[in-house]
Amino acid sequence: MKLTRSGSIAAIALVGAVALAGCATSGDSNAGSDSSKSAEATDYSKLAGTLTAGGSSAQANAQQAWTTAITAQAKGLTINYDKSQGSGGGVTNFTAGSYDFAGSDSPLKPEQTTAAEAVCGADGAVNLPIYLDGVAVIYNVEGASDLKLSGETIAKIFNLQITDWSDAAITKDNGGKALAAGPITTVARSDGSGTTQNFTNYLVGTQKANWPYEASNAWPVAGNVSKQQGGSGVVNTVKATAGAIGYADHSAIGDVKAAEIGVGSDFVKFSSEGAAKAFEVAAELKSNGVEGDLSQSIDYSKITTADAYPIPLLSYAITCKTFKDSKQADLVKGYLGFIASETGQKVAEKNAGSAALPASILTEINKTLSTIK
Amino acid sequence: MTDSTTVATSSASEGAPGPAPRQGGRALTGKGSGRAGDKVFLGLSSGSAWLIMVILAGVAIFLIIRSLPGIAANWETSSELNSGPTAGFANFWAYAGPLLWGTIWAAFIALILGTPVAIGIALFISHYAPRRLAGALGYLVDLLAAVPSVVFGLWGIIVIRPFLLPLEEFLNTYLGWLPFFSGTVSRSGSTILAGGVVLAVMILPIITSITREIFLQTPRLHEEAALALGATRWEMIKLSVFPYARSGMVSATLLGLGRALGETMAIALIISPSILFSLTLVTEGENSQTIAANIATNFPIATDLQRSALTGTGLMLFVVSFAVNFIARWIVARTGPGATRKTRTRTPKAKTA
Numbered sequence: 001m002k003l004t005r006s007g008s009i010a011a012i013a014l015v016g017a018v019a020l021a022g023c024a025t026s027g028d029s030n031a032g033s034d035s036s037k038s039a040e041a042t043d044y045s046k047l048a049g050t051l052t053a054g055g056s057s058a059q060a061n062a063q064q065a066w067t068t069a070i071t072a073q074a075k076g077l078t079i080n081y082d083k084s085q086g087s088g089g090g091v092t093n094f095t096a097g098s099y100d101f102a103g104s105d106s107p108l109k110p111e112q113t114t115a116a117e118a119v120c121g122a123d124g125a126v127n128l129p130i131y132l133d134g135v136a137v138i139y140n141v142e143g144a145s146d147l148k149l150s151g152e153t154i155a156k157i158f159n160l161q162i163t164d165w166s167d168a169a170i171t172k173d174n175g176g177k178a179l180a181a182g183p184i185t186t187v188a189r190s191d192g193s194g195t196t197q198n199f200t201n202y203l204v205g206t207q208k209a210n211w212p213y214e215a216s217n218a219w220p221v222a223g224n225v226s227k228q229q230g231g232s233g234v235v236n237t238v239k240a241t242a243g244a245i246g247y248a249d250h251s252a253i254g255d256v257k258a259a260e261i262g263v264g265s266d267f268v269k270f271s272s273e274g275a276a277k278a279f280e281v282a283a284e285l286k287s288n289g290v291e292g293d294l295s296q297s298i299d300y301s302k303i304t305t306a307d308a309y310p311i312p313l314l315s316y317a318i319t320c321k322t323f324k325d326s327k328q329a330d331l332v333k334g335y336l337g338f339i340a341s342e343t344g345q346k347v348a349e350k351n352a353g354s355a356a357l358p359a360s361i362l363t364e365i366n367k368t369l370s371t372i373k
Numbered sequence: 374m375t376d377s378t379t380v381a382t383s384s385a386s387e388g389a390p391g392p393a394p395r396q397g398g399r400a401l402t403g404k405g406s407g408r409a410g411d412k413v414f415l416g417l418s419s420g421s422a423w424l425i426m427v428i429l430a431g432v433a434i435f436l437i438i439r440s441l442p443g444i445a446a447n448w449e450t451s452s453e454l455n456s457g458p459t460a461g462f463a464n465f466w467a468y469a470g471p472l473l474w475g476t477i478w479a480a481f482i483a484l485i486l487g488t489p490v491a492i493g494i495a496l497f498i499s500h501y502a503p504r505r506l507a508g509a510l511g512y513l514v515d516l517l518a519a520v521p522s523v524v525f526g527l528w529g530i531i532v533i534r535p536f537l538l539p540l541e542e543f544l545n546t547y548l549g550w551l552p553f554f555s556g557t558v559s560r561s562g563s564t565i566l567a568g569g570v571v572l573a574v575m576i577l578p579i580i581t582s583i584t585r586e587i588f589l590q591t592p593r594l595h596e597e598a599a600l601a602l603g604a605t606r607w608e609m610i611k612l613s614v615f616p617y618a619r620s621g622m623v624s625a626t627l628l629g630l631g632r633a634l635g636e637t638m639a640i641a642l643i644i645s646p647s648i649l650f651s652l653t654l655v656t657e658g659e660n661s662q663t664i665a666a667n668i669a670t671n672f673p674i675a676t677d678l679q680r681s682a683l684t685g686t687g688l689m690l691f692v693v694s695f696a697v698n699f700i701a702r703w704i705v706a707r708t709g710p711g712a713t714r715k716t717r718t719r720t721p722k723a724k725t726a
Contacts, residue, residue, distance in 0.1 A: 226645045
């Protein structure tokens with residue numbers, strides 16, 4: 001990793017970070033203690049330097065939106081987010097010390113947390129949820145425009161137990177209105193994916209009886225499944241194949257129709273508020289042991305109301321608590337602080353089609369960020 | 374990969390005595406500056422020759438070192454290998470076996486479909502087409518080689534998949550008793566047949582351009598002798614062109630095979646893959662995955678040990694590609710009297726380089 005910045009730029013960066021840290025809720029870092037005044041609108045213009053990061057492609061569009069938004073203010077800041085790495089590559093490069101932070105669809109595993117200590121020192125690494133979206137169940141069925149599917153039906157369809165659109169279970173979900181008979185083609189991801197992970201998490205979490213597989217980032221069902229590369233591959237194949245049903249990151253489905261998912265006796269369409277509500281009620285802190293870590297575990301059984309979208313998709317930023325270079329720490333704090341601000345979340349919602357995280361978790365993230373040094 | 378192009382080009386320059394230009398060069402420049410130039414050039418060219426050896430050895434060593442943990446690991450107990458893309462396999466060989474099969478199977482389908490067409494085009498260009506058309510056609514075929522494989526992949530998704538669907542349904546309905554066409558017929562079209570068709574198009578330019586060059590080198594006297602004996606044009610080709618070009622055709626085909634074995638993006642985009650041994654051509658859920666596509670699709674999300682396992686499959690691909698090239702050389706050295714002579718004259722030249 002090469003970082004090019006002159007001494008004066010570094011000084012400016014430090015000043016900028018001091019201003020930033022002032023906004024954090026608790027100022028126990030050395031920078032935060034210098035200034036206790038908190039400005040309403042944070043000034044990012046003094047951040048300068050280069051951030052090297054990469055990982056999850058799910059949050060890539062959001063990362064791009066955030067980068068564009070913050071560099072519009074901070075002219076000297078360069079952010080390189082490499083989405084080609086995927087979550088696994090992001091974590092590998094992070095634990096090898098070549099990334100300032102990694103984007104990942106799942107928090108660090110225990111052995112990865114240990115591995116990260118080699119780079120981050122004894123303080124370890126923290127997982128910060130920064131990106132919220134939903135997994136959409138998309139379909140292409142002749143004559144159906146507002147398909148409703150209960151969790152049980154979804155599990156049975158994707159497990160190839162329901163193979164025809166005229167099946168009684170589907171008819172029942174749709175208020176007795178039967179669809180024209182036709183074979184169902186399930187479309188899944190052929191590549192390892194955080195979307196698959198979140199979708200199978202949901203199926204495992206809610207449909208144990210009808211879903212005999214474990215949650216995984218690789219699609220577990222063998223048989224007559226169409227497996228396509230990338231979220232766009234799934235979306236395009238569903239679009240082009242009559243009778244197809246698949247799952248994809250909601251922000252990537254374009255004009256393909258998404259089913260309303262059953263929650264209790266209601267059916268819920270994806271909405272940004274719905275995803276945020278689901279996160280609010282179902283996300284439980286499951287810390288990796290590092291102080292300030294915000295790894296979440298979604299308890300799907302808590303999503304019971306019609307105002308919550310039942311298949312949220314969460315993606316993390318993983319970063320060190322202690323940096324060898326405090327200027328770099330300030331850049332990471334500045335950028336992640338922007339992401340975890342209301343403005344940052346709105347930017348992603350508007351430009352990347354994701355959902356804004358609830359304010360409570362943003363406060364938590366900023367609390368953790370303020371301890372990074 | 375470039376080595377069998379030398380088969381074609383070296384036979385082209387067969388008439389010219391190899392060492393002559395060098396001697397001439399020395400005789401002309403008796404001065405020190407010329408010798409220095411000679412030395413520099415010798416150094417550069419032999420340096421390049423060594424460099425390629427070093428690179429090749431480096432790749433092999435890298436693959437072996439990186440893949441050892443994955444190959445040696447206990448796949449039954451490792452939690453890392455029992456999750457994600459490598460889940461559900463007893464050991465490395467159970468994982469790599471089907472992938473190896475899928476790689477060879479997809480390439481084989483491409484060869485079966487592509488080789489006859491490629492040789493047909495080459496023959497048309499060399500012996501049937503009017504000169505102007507031949508030139509243009511040869512140029513077009515060479516252009517095909519410049520199309521990036523992602524473009525082929527997209528073409529496969531958008532055009533070939535739906536185009537082949539009716540054929541696949543027909544084959545499945547009426548010839549479903551054959552293992553190749555059995556199973557549940559695909560409805561999205563992402564079958565290994567579609568992948569094979571696109572692969573076949575991708576290997577066309579390699580096979581065509583090499584065989585074309587060789588067909589053109591058929592000694593005029595052989596052809597005229599055949600015609601003088603009353604042979605039709607097809608008989609003339611059968612009697613004089615094919616026997617002469619046999620080894621070249623084989624090596625061109627094997628080069629095409631090498632290209633097909635390593636093809637990644639087009640396969641990854643078109644085929645709906647599963648890791649299993651399968652002969653079926655028209656299904657959605659029973660297409661054997663290829664090594665290259667499997668690495669490309671799963672590497673990003675894989676953890677360290679999973680990556681090591683994927684690298685191990687890469688090592689297998691490396692070995693297979695190597696074997697294919699060796700077989701190609703061996704066949705070239707064996708078949709046809711003309712070919713034997715060619716290889717013998719070529720070997721010392723290669724050594725001096």
